[in-house]
Amino acid sequence: MNGAVKLSGRCGRCRISRSDKVAGSIHLVELEIRDCPVDLERPRPGQFFQVKCADGPEHILRRPLSVHGITQWDEPGHSLELLVEDVGWGTHRLCSLSVGSEVELLGPLGRGFEMPRAGKALLVAGGMGIAPLFFMAREMDHVDAGYDLVAGFKSGDCAYAPLACLKGGGVLCTEDGSAGEKGTAVGKAAGYMERSVYSMIYVCGPEAMMAEMSRLAEKADIPCQVSLVSRMACGIGVCRGCARPGRNGDNLCVCREGPVFDSTRVEWICVQ
Amino acid sequence: MNGAVKLSGRCGRCRISRSDKVAGSIHLVELEIRDCPVDLERPRPGQFFQVKCADGPEHILRRPLSVHGITQWDEPGHSLELLVEDVGWGTHRLCSLSVGSEVELLGPLGRGFEMPRAGKALLVAGGMGIAPLFFMAREMDHVDAGYDLVAGFKSGDCAYAPLACLKGGGVLCTEDGSAGEKGTAVGKAAGYMERSVYSMIYVCGPEAMMAEMSRLAEKADIPCQVSLVSRMACGIGVCRGCARPGRNGDNLCVCREGPVFDSTRVEWICVQ
Amino acid sequence: MVDLSIKLAGIDLKSPLVLASGTAGYGVELASICGYSGLGAVTLKSLTIMPRPGNRSPRVWETTGGMLNSIGLENAGVDAFLSDFLPQLNELGVPLIVSIAGETAGEYALLARRISGAPGSIVAIEVNVSCPNVEKGGLMFGAEPQASGAVTSAVVENTGLPVFTKLSASVFDIVRIAEAVAAAGASGLSLINTLPGMAINPVTGYPRLGTVSGGLSGPAIKPVAVKAVWDCYRATGLPVIGGGGVYNALDVVEFMRAGATAVSIGTATFQNPCRFEQIACELPDIMNRTGALRPADLVGSVKV
């Protein structure tokens, strides 16, 4: 996996320059990096930020959120995009903040996806898994890498994947067929795998979906990188709160060694 | 003491229609009662509201704040004024709320000052003690009752008492002479007591100042009503958190039997 | 439609929500602000034989997510309660749990007899064992299994009412105490009382409470309370009135899943005296989301 092996993330305070509800309970939050007092490193797809959703001693843990996009990183006025689903109090407070509010960020953290060296890649996103994979697709567009993106959602009202703005091929599907094609992300991806040759598969989504995609990829002998989710405290490798079992009896430290892992390292579990 | 003997206060949510810094760390916060879903009873001078300064389980106790003024209570568009000194997190959050924010109120609570039946009254305020006594003065203006108001502050930068808009006589004094006359509220009040005859004295301010004024009043044999401060939890008489010693070995339940008491009932203590 | 009624150690209550001792006064004050519909029972502030003036002021201090109190069991005494408050309460018609506190086992026995002889709405006795045991050099009764058991027996032998012993979670092994109380014949447990705590004004150096230390309550202690309920429920199987930091209907369901038959609301009442009414309104919806048809379906249902 590529990315920040050394801890290079720093703490910064940024202004929200945009916050829109883009679907169901999904919000697109744009943060202005310009005013941030420290030079944040350019984030890579798959990396994340630890975001402080409220101030004060009463809110002690940050929330990990993937980078969904960056704009003009090397120019003044650059900004960071997060795609946030409102699922609990932390994400709810973040989504409720109005433009102009400030938010504390720590990052970019973790190791992101490794860019494919050659050939075509398959990107498979389930639900909010679209957040990092959309960023990945845009970065691949920059270097004219070939890919297909499958973005699956439960239904149309929680679907957000503006595929038209991407250069690569792609399909949006929903389990109930209420938007895009009817079907699951894994089902669609399996179809793509039958029709095309891929040199690499990238997956982010619910645990069961990633487990299934990994199985398909390993069977087809295609290298597969998965972005894991785990509840985090520190996000920087000091607390071991995010550790989950690896396939070789080892522990995977999701925040620091991950969140992106080669699928063969992962022991799939049922997270509650 | 006059006022709500029965618990008639109700819970309501009101919009802040004005919030201005009027001096030092003192803010004048105006709340629109119009939109409040329940009919709040007309508050009397000396009564208070329990104000929720922030939402959520992490902020469990309300803060007691005296009524500083009411406007057009019996007409639509009536509002409530609070005069709030930013001294800790609760008052700080309240003072930081912007116009349009909503605040939960419980009240009016407690027993207020008893209006004088005849003669001239002396109102002695120390620091934030001005909050209820200014309201008292305005209500006395309504019924053309005679009074003198002494408003004492530490110094000019934390002094707020727009006496000019009152009908009664009055003086603003500061301990360092940086605004109004130089001197303490008790000192000035003693001077007034030498020059005029008062049928009633009303006091609100720091413990030591109220203790001293009570002594002067009792010596001069003038009935004296004091508005006590005590840390509160419920504000409605159920927790006994606000109880403090009375002069007869009894307990004074500040939120429900008070906050206004006849000075002779109070045992003065050093509150930390 | 969710049916909120429960059976608590043989008592029929129309809701699992109970107001906690010391946070609802004698039960009459709140009745004038909120209706008592939606409520299963009110636990009254602990009564002692003689009236008690309580502790030195200040008596409360807010902490992160909670509060400290040192009320010191201020109360009018059992006789004044029976003559001055009980008649009014009987008119309200809400079931009452009477909490008692003594300094000797004999005092508990006496209080139990007095209470049991009283007419009306009293449905149970709660035994507050977080009191100094005067016969044992001031150590809290609730600190030891034997003392907790002895006090419980003293009450059980002197009343026909169901007896709930209310334990403190500030002990190493609450299960041993719960077992002693079960063996002594308690009908159920009430969990948890406040945790001992203290706060100091850093700038002036004065303690925030007049008595230096006090009891911590509120959402801050909820995880400790949930664990105590689960541990004691699993070990004894006794019906539990569970609480500590309950703030909303989700918390109520959390306590039920941990093993609480009824759930107590304490400090949250200070944030809003009508909080329990709001919780009663939210509860059916949350229960629906769990698939439970009645509170009993949820009791002890944590998936471990």
Place this chain on the structure above:
Amino acid sequence: MVDLSIKLAGIDLKSPLVLASGTAGYGVELASICGYSGLGAVTLKSLTIMPRPGNRSPRVWETTGGMLNSIGLENAGVDAFLSDFLPQLNELGVPLIVSIAGETAGEYALLARRISGAPGSIVAIEVNVSCPNVEKGGLMFGAEPQASGAVTSAVVENTGLPVFTKLSASVFDIVRIAEAVAAAGASGLSLINTLPGMAINPVTGYPRLGTVSGGLSGPAIKPVAVKAVWDCYRATGLPVIGGGGVYNALDVVEFMRAGATAVSIGTATFQNPCRFEQIACELPDIMNRTGALRPADLVGSVKV
């Protein structure tokens, strides 16, 4: 000008601020984000003789004003620490407090010998007694005065370094345990470890932690910690590393007034890895407001 330096059981530290065990890893990770200036010492995550994989995921859950964790002492083992981490740490130059955890008194003794033989920045040993005592049927060492004392002796007899025993506050009488530890020759106390707690997802019924219960830390527990520090300081007079819920410089002064010579920062590091630097910046100003010239002036200065 305020001088922040302290003397802690004979050790000179340039600041009273100490990072708490388990919240600063092996001390090297944070160093790459924040400088270590302003810090007195880093307490490393508890080491065991053999490497430990730790507990089942999920291991953390946020609660009101705090968090639950069940890391389960995941660590690389003492040998890997000495060979892989200590050399890097010695280069950083920050004083180290090494926390050790065992399942028998013999394991503690062995750990103490290993640590004491190591060169470099190690200034003290912290004895984590919140571990199951395998010889005593899994009861936590820290639950009993005798076991706490025995473990402390085992360490003291096998090291020349100052020994701080770290107690749990989830016992009825922490003072008796502190006294036993003092009698066993501890140089000081570290207070407090997390409180046992549990949380359940009300809707699904699953516990929030993979191990069902865990330890509660953060601002929520501060009042319990302040009381433990004051009680133990007053009873034993031993130097105390105090903490539990420290969030800002006011909290640091509060713990000093309660009797802490040094103050530990744990969970707050998760809110901001550089929190201790911010606290170090705020501290002189707060101390000025109290009139204290050095931390020692504040220790135990609560006005009771």
